[in-house]
């Protein structure tokens with residue numbers, strides 16, 4: 001819902017009332033001015049809704065974004081969870097200190113193979129135990145406790161352009177975890193197409209949320 005002009009109109013209501021000139025150069029300049037000087041509230045006019053499927057460990061990071069976000073997620077109390085597990089394509093190694101880790105993709109074939117086996121074994125075993133408990137009458141809300149954080153879950157996420165930019169600033173950064181970077185980059189593709197001038201101003205002003 002909304003476009004670059006929603007932001008222009010929200011900003012102009014405080015000076016000239018209704019803005020009806022369309023997205024001319026002056027209005028593009030206004031968007032940039034608002035971004036540069038961190039006049040944030042006009043960027044709250046607009047909304048984007050996504051249906052996202054991601055592993056639980058990504059949702060834990062995602063749901064830390066509280067302001068301007070609405071979430072509705074599938075329930076492990078009401079439905080039987082499907083055996084859909086995320087697995088990275090290769091192992092990643094980690095060196096350095098907290099906050100300055102160097103994370104690298106492993107080219108060690110044995111390590112990659114062993115990691116694959118570990119995921120396979122843990123996921124199959126956990127799901128078998130889940131099913132077994134359900135079969136014996138254990139409530140879904142209890143049986144799900146044995147499931148790992150790489151099981152997939154789906155949610156609708158709605159955000160405004162300002163909260164989107166805060167998310168992108170933090171979650172496309174090189175120190176963000178790879179899997180949430182993927183979510184962020186999918187969001188950004190949509191955002192850049194829909195709010196083109198806002199996105200350009202965001203990029204042109206250091207990718208900081210206003």
Ligand SMILES: Cc1cc2nc3c(=O)[nH]c(=O)nc-3n(C[C@H](O)[C@H](O)[C@H](O)COP(=O)(O)OP(=O)(O)OC[C@H]3O[C@@H](n4cnc5c(N)ncnc54)[C@H](O)[C@@H]3O)c2cc1C
Nearest residue numbers: 061064065066067068069163166167170171173175176177
């Ligand atoms: C690389 C990385 C590593 C992280 N590591 C950890 C970690 O180890 N442990 C951990 O717990 N979290 C961690 N986080 C999560 C992080 O601390 C934030 O909770 C998360 O990124 C959401 O950001 P946010 O608060 O800006 O978003 P939102 O909750 O959407 O808030 C948006 C903005 O609103 C304002 N705001 C929101 N709430 C308040 C408030 N209560 N008071 C004042 N202003 C407010 C702030 O300006 C904030 O930037 C990490 C995040 C990243 C990107």
